[in-house]
Amino acid sequence: MNGEPYEGQLTSPGLNGPVKLTIGDDALILDNAQDLSVLPCAGISAIQLQDYAVHIMAAGQRFVISRLGQACQWFYDELAAAYNRCVLRALFIDKAPLLTTTGAIEFHESQGGWTESGQIALFDDCLCVLPPDSRARRLPLAFITAIERQPYGLTFILSSGETCQLAHLGYDLAPLERQLDTCRRALGEKTRTARQQMIPQFSPSQALQAAKLLPEGLAVPLSGLQAALPALAQAVQDLASSRLAWSWPLIQKVGDQDQLCVGLKETAPASDDSEAQPDQHLWVVAPGRGEQTAAVELALAGDEAAATYVYRTDGSFTRFLPLLNRAFEAAGFRRELLALTEQELMQGQYAAYRMLIERTPALLELRRRYIGRVVHANPASWENGLRKLLAAPMPAAKDSDPVFCSCCGGRLSSQAAFCGQCGRPVRH
Numbered sequence: 274m275n276g277e278p279y280e281g282q283l284t285s286p287g288l289n290g291p292v293k294l295t296i297g298d299d300a301l302i303l304d305n306a307q308d309l310s311v312l313p314c315a316g317i318s319a320i321q322l323q324d325y326a327v328h329i330m331a332a333g334q335r336f337v338i339s340r341l342g343q344a345c346q347w348f349y350d351e352l353a354a355a356y357n358r359c360v361l362r363a364l365f366i367d368k369a370p371l372l373t374t375t376g377a378i379e380f381h382e383s384q385g386g387w388t389e390s391g392q393i394a395l396f397d398d399c400l401c402v403l404p405p406d407s408r409a410r411r412l413p414l415a416f417i418t419a420i421e422r423q424p425y426g427l428t429f430i431l432s433s434g435e436t437c438q439l440a441h442l443g444y445d446l447a448p449l450e451r452q453l454d455t456c457r458r459a460l461g462e463k464t465r466t467a468r469q470q471m472i473p474q475f476s477p478s479q480a481l482q483a484a485k486l487l488p489e490g491l492a493v494p495l496s497g498l499q500a501a502l503p504a505l506a507q508a509v510q511d512l513a514s515s516r517l518a519w520s521w522p523l524i525q526k527v528g529d530q531d532q533l534c535v536g537l538k539e540t541a542p543a544s545d546d547s548e549a550q551p552d553q554h555l556w557v558v559a560p561g562r563g564e565q566t567a568a569v570e571l572a573l574a575g576d577e578a579a580a581t582y583v584y585r586t587d588g589s590f591t592r593f594l595p596l597l598n599r600a601f602e603a604a605g606f607r608r609e610l611l612a613l614t615e616q617e618l619m620q621g622q623y624a625a626y627r628m629l630i631e632r633t634p635a636l637l638e639l640r641r642r643y644i645g646r647v648v649h650a651n652p653a654s655w656e657n658g659l660r661k662l663l664a665a666p667m668p669a670a671k672d673s674d675p676v677f678c679s680c681c682g683g684r685l686s687s688q689a690a691f692c693g694q695c696g697r698p699v700r701h
Contacts, residue, residue, distance in 0.1 A: 278304070279348045282340040294338065294348065296355050301329070312336065314359035315624035319406035322349045330406075357392055357403045363628035364401065364411045365605045370394040372452050374445035376426070378402045379438040380410060384634050393439060395449065397456050400429070402437060409632045412437060413602050414460050415490050420453065427453075432491070433599040433635060464489045467539050467551070472508050479504075490602045492536030492558050492594060509535050516555050516572040519652045520581070524570050527659050528559025532590055536598070538606065540574045554606050558597060560590040561663035566644065567593055568659055573606055580649070582611055583662040585642040593642075599635035610636065612646060 283292040283303060293304040301317075303310040312331050319330040326339035327349050341348055372395045379388045380402065391404035400412045412429060421428040426440035427450065442449060461484060468483035469475055475483060483505045486498055498506035513521045513535065525533060538554040552574035560567045567590060569582045586593035604610040610626055618627055630636050644665060647658040 279341060279344055281338045281348075284337040284339070286334050288336075292338070296348075296351050298355065299359050301352060313624060314356050315363075315628050317356060320349070320353055320356060321405070322346070327352065353392075353405045356405065357409075360403060360409050360628060360632065361394070361401065363625040364409070364603075364632065365629075366396060366399070366401070366411070368396060370396055370401075371456070372445070372449055374442055374449060376442040376445075377440040378404060379440070380408070380435070381437075382435045382634055383638075390441075393442075393449075395452055395456070398460060400453070402439070407628075407631050410435075410437070411603065411633070413490065414453075414457055415488050416599065416602070417457070420450075422450065431599075433595045460489070463539075467537075468505070470551075472504055475504070487535075487537060490536065490538045491598045492534040492556060492601075495533045495535050496531060498535075509537070512537075512553065512555060513557060513572075517557070517570060520570060520649065520655065521557070523652060523656050524557060524559050524568060524581075524659070527561075527656060527663065528568055529562060529564070529590075530559075532560050532564075534558040534594060536601075538602075556601070558594065560586065560593075564588060564590045566663045566665065567597075568647075568663060569597065571606070571608065573608075580608060581647040581655070581659060583644040583647065583659070583665075584639065585644060587642065596635050596639060600633065600639035603629065603633040603636050611640070612643065 278293040278295045280291070280293055283289060283305065288303065288305055288308075288310060290305055293306075295302040295304070299314050301312040301314075303312065312329065317329060317331045319328075321328040322345070325341075325345055326337050327341070327345065329336040329338070329352075338348070374393050375391065376393055377388065377390050378393070380386060387408055389404035389406070389408065391402060391409075394401045394403065398414055400414065400417075401409065402412070403409045412431060412435075416431045416433055417429050418432050419430040421430070423438070423440070426438060426442055426446065429437045429439075431437075439449075464484040465477075465480050467489065468487065469477075469480040472480075472483070479502065483502055486501055487493055487505060487509070495506060495509070498509065517524075534557070536554075536556045536558070539551045540554060554574050555572045557570040558567055559570070564586055565588060567584055567586050569584065571580050571582065584593070584597070610629070613623065613626070617623065618630070630640070645662050647655055647662060649655055
């Protein structure tokens with residue numbers, strides 16, 4: 274509002290009375306003339322405009338700002354916009370959208386479903402739905418398997434099992450549909466080019482087939498590549514042999530080789546040389562015998578030290594793989610997101626990570642299934658350590674196991690009737 278703070282009446286558990294409100298890049302500053310209080314965006318779980326007042330849920334408490342006069346809508350819009358910008362940064366998006374609009378969002382995932390109105394933003398590699406709460410979602414275009422046109426909207430089906438329906442888009446429906454088609458075509462062409470560069474002798478049709486068999490950012494069964502396009506399978510194995518050195522043959526021996534999966538993700542060249550070729554993130558996923566556990570061998574571009582992480586599959590490697598793919602892509606292959614403890618995440622420097630995890634149920638679930646990491650000290654100790662973790666007995670579920678809200682991902686107490694973060698009823 275022309276740089277001037279908003280003025281209103283605050284009602285909250287700790288502060289009450291007249292207040293001046295300043296919206297910052299990552300926080301709302303409350304000034305009641307006696308003291309300054311800060312509500313970081315990372316701690317805000319919902320913003321609502323109701324009965325000419327703005328309701329903010331943060332840290333399990335409700336802050337109601339009223340008596341804003343004609344500035345009420347302006348304050349809500351500016352706060353929601355700042356909140357969404359903070360959310361996008363937490364989702365590792367640092368570029369301008371190609372298209373933005375608003376509409377009704379209906380989202381379904383394994384934890385349940387929800388419906389809300391909010392902002393919708395399209396980027397060159399993802400679509401973001403941004404309700405003014407902690408249920409924002411980033412949908413990678415590489416994971417979208419189908420887009421269905423509805424009379425007044427679009428329905429997206431993802432390989433991870435999620436579905437998202439957008440409605441009430443008005444005149445933005447057709448432009449959104451056209452821009453989505455353009456982005457998906459460009460992404461497909463980028464993957465085709467990457468596979469062509471990987472195996473220069475491929476014909477254009479073979480490069481296109483390779484792009485479909487091994488999409489960017491998704492681990493797929495190596496056996497499928499060997500059956501459909503042996504040259505692609507061999508190129509991937511050659512890359513794994515060079516990047517993983519001694520761990521590549523060992524992980525094939527320790528895990529279930531028949532279900533071994535591999536994934537590639539192109540990254541910018543490490544050198545500033547204009548002629549430098551793009552680098553690749555490489556990861557290998559090997560289920561243990563009996564499919565109760567899985568080892569993930571991660572070799573990041575420009576990082577000589579590979580790392581091995583072990584997770585519970587909860588009895589199904591087939592269902593675990595899409596979960597892993599979704600979580601890895603959302604994490605941007607940042608290792609610390611995979612293994613930081615809950616206590617470490619509560620530290621201030623990890624506020625953006627907390628926002629990301631709350632808005633990515635797959636990442637929340639993958640962290641819950643984390644068993645441990647095997648250090649690459651030497652081949653013998655690594656193999657012994659990996660075998661022990663893969664064979665570790667699976668603990669039975671306990672009443673004390675953490676329970677999370679299906680709407681916002683916040684941690685719940687065992688007998689909670691309402692979520693302390695978003696305030697919604699808990700479905701036990």
